[in-house]
Amino acid sequence: MKNNKAAMVAAIVLVAIGLIPWRGVAMSKGQMPAGTSRTAESHTQIPLGDLRLTVVYDNYPDVQGLRSEWGFSCLIEGTEKTILFDTGGDAPVLLANMDSLSIRLEDIDIVILSHEHWDHTGGLRAFLKRNPNVTVYVPRSFKSAFKKQVIDAGAEVIEVGGPTRICRSVYSTGELGDSIREQSLVVCTDRGMIVITGCAHPGIGLIVKKARELIPDEVLLAMGGFHLMRADEDEISDIVASLREAGVLSAGPCHCSGDNARRLFRAAYGDHYLDIGVGTTLTSADFE
Ligand SMILES: [Zn+2]
Ligand SMILES: [Zn+2]
Numbered sequence: 001m002k003n004n005k006a007a008m009v010a011a012i013v014l015v016a017i018g019l020i021p022w023r024g025v026a027m028s029k030g031q032m033p034a035g036t037s038r039t040a041e042s043h044t045q046i047p048l049g050d051l052r053l054t055v056v057y058d059n060y061p062d063v064q065g066l067r068s069e070w071g072f073s074c075l076i077e078g079t080e081k082t083i084l085f086d087t088g089g090d091a092p093v094l095l096a097n098m099d100s101l102s103i104r105l106e107d108i109d110i111v112i113l114s115h116e117h118w119d120h121t122g123g124l125r126a127f128l129k130r131n132p133n134v135t136v137y138v139p140r141s142f143k144s145a146f147k148k149q150v151i152d153a154g155a156e157v158i159e160v161g162g163p164t165r166i167c168r169s170v171y172s173t174g175e176l177g178d179s180i181r182e183q184s185l186v187v188c189t190d191r192g193m194i195v196i197t198g199c200a201h202p203g204i205g206l207i208v209k210k211a212r213e214l215i216p217d218e219v220l221l222a223m224g225g226f227h228l229m230r231a232d233e234d235e236i237s238d239i240v241a242s243l244r245e246a247g248v249l250s251a252g253p254c255h256c257s258g259d260n261a262r263r264l265f266r267a268a269y270g271d272h273y274l275d276i277g278v279g280t281t282l283t284s285a286d287f288e
Helices: 002-024 091-100 124-130 144-152 204-214 233-245 259-272
Strands: 052-058 072-077 083-085 110-112 135-139 156-160 164-167 170-172 185-189 192-197 219-225 248-254
Touching (some): 052 091, 072 219, 091 124, 110 164, 124 144, 135 144, 144 156, 192 204, 204 219, 233 259, 248 259
Parallel strands (some): 110 135, 135 156, 192 219, 219 248
Antiparallel strands (some): 052 072, 072 083, 164 170, 185 192
């Protein structure tokens, strides 16, 4: 009897010891400490049926009446917060496309910028004029002058270093790469995660690998700019094979992926290739 009681006390103490470091970690908002990616928190998934992705800016055309210009921007709806990932290159094009798609700018809570290239940040200033009530997540490496402009426009800036929780079921990979630092977005759904890239300068293979280290789940879709315009066919084929090996179930290369990469991904992925351009909307029906 006495032994049982002692064992129980010891167990309680062990649990308490285990909990203290986790609760005691001081972090900036959303920052995930190393080694905590496998907590219950990171496994929060939204039903795929709730999610809606709309490409509002891309150089590949899709929906008639929208303008296709060089750059990328994607709206994520159905998650806890409504998110605009990147803002395209040209502000009037971004705003015109969003108006044509009946997207209300004031409904957007969060803007995430993948990297500091004009074709991803160009629409931000005009966006903030219409809706400054947002939190803007930028890689920590962004120039201070850029961050200051965002703060001066009335928005909150969060600098992303390592992997970061954005809101329920949505994460940033953290900034990756050497010369061009870039973050990518991970949305966790009950059918696997969706990885959205801006230009994928660090390499689409590396980004998917990091996303899977962060969230140990299947990749339902990798989409966005894959930056393979100048890659030869052998290189592209190797990347297609490595993504398939990494368990990427569907692929939607657009923006700076290049025509060759789109052709080779389409050939390899067949029905699981998603043809993405400006105005493309993805819902659960696209994954049947
Ligand atoms: Zn770029
Ligand atoms: Zn780009």
